[in-house]
Amino acid sequence: MRLSGVIGQPRAVAQLEDELEAGRLAHAYLFAGPRGVGRTTTALALFAAANCEQPEGGQACAGCGSCRRIAAGTHEDLIVLEPPSAARSSQIKVEAVREAIRATGFAPFAGGVRLILIKQAGHLNPASANALLKTLEEPPPNNILVLTVSDPKELLPTLVSRCRKVNFMPLTPEQIQAELERRGEAPEEARLKAGLAGGSLGRALELDTAVLRHDLERLLGRLHGGGALEDWSFADKLVGDHRGSGGIDREGISQALDLLALHFRDAAVSAAGRPELACLPAAGPAHDISAACAAFARVRRAQGQILGNAAPELALVVLLGELKEAAVHG
């Protein structure tokens, strides 16, 4: 786990390497950027570099006892706090924060630096944030706090102002594809996942392309079948498939439409004479560029409505109707 091995974050890595080399590490960092782009990996790589018993040119050696315990997730000076689930209501409780803060009262067990990593720090409740604030005002030596957030606005300004900010960027599809292939994914699958991942390697790794392809086939099947009534029952079924105990999974429905958007995007690049830019193996039906772009925009608009507060069934039925009509008249 080396800083030099972090993918696609050269500025963040250079900043941390410089600060580590100069002995100017902050006692608290805010790692800000989208989910799945390497914030946790970078925090662990920084922790490894700061504790390595035989560092090589500022990089962790990956072979010493400290590096091995970090890789195995068993290092005694690593404390990780995170919300119990991804649900918006899920909170990092004040008891967990207090326990981590108590640990900072003791010198790190291994004699190096302790890392307290607070993932998705936007889930700190007000009591937790206040407890943390006191530690940030008078930080004990040899403790580094790293808070990860998608957007600093998720945190109280008083917390943000006490942390040194490091920005993380979305990855490019090429970087994601290369990493997936390095992990053994077939090039065609890797390309498809990279195209759908929205810059997040974490999301690419979670994608189940078999399910997505099945959803795409169902959607394309509907475009070739008539009848508003059938569209309604199709939409009811699709929304029902994404209904859980926490209500409708709007994100899941939107993801089901991602492949349809990609389908029209592929049609557009193929029509533009650049089929090598397509992500889906099978070429879409012959569209002219403007029809394909309009269809792509319609899908994206429906996704926006679904992620907002629109009734998802209605948004789907309207989308299907528009796409069918465009195909007839286009």
Ligand SMILES: [Zn+2]
């Ligand atoms: Zn080492």
